[in-house]
Amino acid sequence: MVVSPLLFLQISTFTFLLLSGFSSVFAQKKTVPETRPNIILIMVDDLGYSDIGAYGSEIKTPNLDQLASEGIRFREFYNNSICAPTRASLITGQYPHKAGVGYFNVNLGLPPYQGYLNKESLTFGEVLRGAGYSTLLSGKWHVGDDSLAWPNQRGFDRFYGFIGGASNYFDIGQYGQAPPVPLVENNKRTTLPKDKYLTDEIADHAISFLDEQSKTSKPFFLYLSFNAPHWPLQALPEDIAKYKGRYSVGWDSLRAERIRRQKALGISDPNQAIAVRDNQVPLWDNVPYDEKKLWEAKMEIYAAMVDRVDQNIGKLLEKLKALKKDDNTLIVFISDNGAQGGYSGSSGRKPPRNTGPIGTAGSYGYQDQSWAYVSNTPHAYYKNNMHEGGISAPFIAWFPKQIKANSIVKGTGHLIDLAPTFYELANAKYPATWNGTNIHVLPGKSLVPVLTGKSEQVGREEPIFWERAGNRAVRKGKWKIVSTYPSYKWELYDLEKDRGETTDLAASRTDIVNELSADYVRWADKTGVVDYDKIKPANPIGDPVPRQANGMRRDIP
Template identity: 85%
Template sequence: MKIYVSALLALMGSSGVHAQKHQANDSRPNIILIMVDDLGYSDIGAYGSEIQTPNLDQLAAEGIRFREFYNNSICAPTRASLITGQYPHKAGVGYFNVNLGLPAYQGYLNKESLTFGEVLRNAGYSTLLSGKWHVGNDSLAWPNQRGFDRFYGFINGASNYFDIGKYGQAPPVELVENNKRIHLPPDKYLTDEIADHAITFLDEQSKTSKPFFLYLAFNAPHWPLQAHEADISKYKGRYNIGWDSLRKERIKRQIEFGITDPKQSVAGRDSEVAPWENVPYDEKQLWQTKMEIYAAMVDRVDQNIGKLREKLKALRKDQNTLIIFISDNGAQGGYSGASPRRPQRNSGPAGTAGSYVYQDQPWAYVSNTPHASYKNNMHEGGISAPFIAWFPKQIKANRIVKGTGHLIDLAPTFYELAKAAYPATNAGVNTNPLPGKSLVPALTGKTEQVERAEPICWERAGNRAVRKGKWKIVSSYPSYAWELYDLEKDRGETSNLAASRTDIVNELSADYFRWAEKTGVVDYEKIKPATPVGAPVQRPNRQAALGL
């Protein structure tokens, strides 16, 4: 026994020395993944916006942009895919963070789907998360229990940005820091606090010799629209031109940048969005205010990304850090549930604590330019995100490529760069294989898009889609009829070819049902909750649309 213990202690000692030596010479890249919430495809400058985002624009100018990068159209399923590299049903979040009684719909991440926190920590990385979680409310499924060394943020799907403001008071902003429940200080703004804690984490982590992985999950610009007065003032009067003219401006810039191909169609006018010239004067004033606040929220995110980059430079880690920026879904249009959303009672003016106005469909129609539809829908406006990747050592500057990536591709990308093994088993559990493909060839210029043998598939609350090559089929609940689009010519999804190309519809439909069976998808009618979350779009009521 003495010999055994001595040998064991010697082995442990030598392993520790070996690990320290390995860490001291560790040249693997640091990784920062930035996700924003409910930001439309065109809502940053590098994708055509008038909103001031100089830090993101610089990352784009010095890095790569994808024209086609896909999410899962709504918060929790997107985050399930992002964090695990799995389709959301396979990870246990096929519907939302609510339990519908089946493994694919349990509402939190299952043990078979490892998080990038778990895999990268096992590979010797510090794993840090600041911001929104939204893939498991029970404390057993919180970030620190799923592979993250440090966590600051909120667990559920939405939050106020202020506790107490100059004009009104909101319910306390409930946060968690490393498994301890806390509240947002009354003089703080949540977007700033999320970034500041990420920066603090980097300061602390710099005392180690490990590379780091930081997942920075802003909740902005998700409603309620609340922002600093100074940021709002920057946009006063900018939106008096209205949504029709603003959308034309964005399309023009997208074509100039090369984000939108002028040979492709753009989505037609949303029939439920009134022409700006027909909106009464007094209503225009509120509409303008709402977009000013929304722009201010995006602006503040960019300011904080600038602060983060300055910290990287100060730590001399910027040249060996990959930064990726994406959004969790398209901007939110329409209304959820059986009737239009009724905002909570406002206790302060729009933009302040206690204000619950939201962007709404007419401006979301601009945010998702040039695509059709909105969050929770599988048309391009619901599932298309801006994608920027910046990595001085491996990514050439100012490249715009087709891309055609998906959330499931990020985990394999990180693991390749980190030289991290994805295990077949973990703690006695057989893990789900990763369905995605590494983005490294596309990022480094070896290919113009992700090369994959299998199509990309979607299902959420009865909304379905398949993307295979240039073809896409899509259906919107409660209809089961497939629409078919040739996205090389018609990314605006203006010409439904289903009737004339039944051969393609049948092929992609068969792909969908094979995927659905393998992934655990169940017909939505069989599991539909009594009170749906993020239900299909309903026709809006004008007064509710204005937040009145």
């Protein structure tokens, strides 16, 4: 068949226009701007409920206070009372036993207590990377020591930080003598550079990750996991200097100051009962002068550590603005548990011998119970305890144009709610199977209705549950039952009136105790919780000292 020149020209023109149209469609599809938000999750370690300005503290935290004034604060946000179980829930959206970290990052021989994240529990990194996000992590991991369970093996594109539960903040250098600080960067072992401060290095690597990521068209998820203010108390001299003399007022006066500020801010309800004074803490006026000087120094260093975290959050905010990504980024700030109670001298795990003055490399000071009592204001008890002081922490969320500025809500959120929140905002599908493995369903609820002002608190059908080392609790509506190992007796509190947990109603409301305890038994069976006496290790981590004669508790860090 012979095609005339005119017909050939018409066919060629039509083909060209058709192909141009397809190219145009594909080009338009490729250049559609990404509208899904970037997400930054900031976690600090052992920070008490009242340890930042937006929650009543005297510690200088202007950047966190700005996020709070431009965003939302929860009065009630719950964690799992201690490091590794909290991080297991946070990273996977599961209760810690379901994720394999029901006790700590040590293997007790059963799947719910294997000490590292199991394959049935997907991480933020795995789900969000599958949804097209860059996934970045800088800081503390603490949910699996074996290299097969490190961050790069669990969905994170980039990682810098340390794998275990605690770290020195200085390497050998001008601030004192200490062993090298072991770190990992993208599966390669390294150490903290000499004369560098770990909090700064964690933030600087996060910022460098953002610079690198900005060259892509992807949205990003950054998990910024600070070690501070977890012991050992080590801080930069210029930060400590800001707080010289501030804590000479003592813990009794400082707690009263914080309570007044919390009421003025609206964080604490004036009609609520607050925790009674911890009788294990001596009256400040009765502390000898020389001891007061040491106590003051401890809190000056602790405040300096929190201050330095805030400075680095300020650097992060500046980078976001410079990258022009601040308008479409959600930032969430939380703590992994309340401040640590207990005195270091009571712990079976003695800290190494000090080789430098407190606050420097080679020193291993703790905040200790007297100041932790202030940090957890207005709540009762400490880290590793299921009373409010152990499991309650600040919660700030900042998302320009999405969250109403300076909002304070009841909230009643939990760590398990963050995964469904992030996945909803990222339009990320949470799979039923992954590499041939059936995946645990998510038990939490999205916080989006609360963040966007459609609800005052998280709507959930199920209670919230806790168990760790025999310590147990259930929160259902306004009611909370709690017990502290080795006792199995439930206490009952009405948290609408008594968040300080001052009046135990268990004897008069046995109906509520029975209802919530039955809920607990069903949850424990479904979740794989085992009676602690049956699995208790020879050298327990974080076990509480038994109840004291005066009714107070003392928890070991």
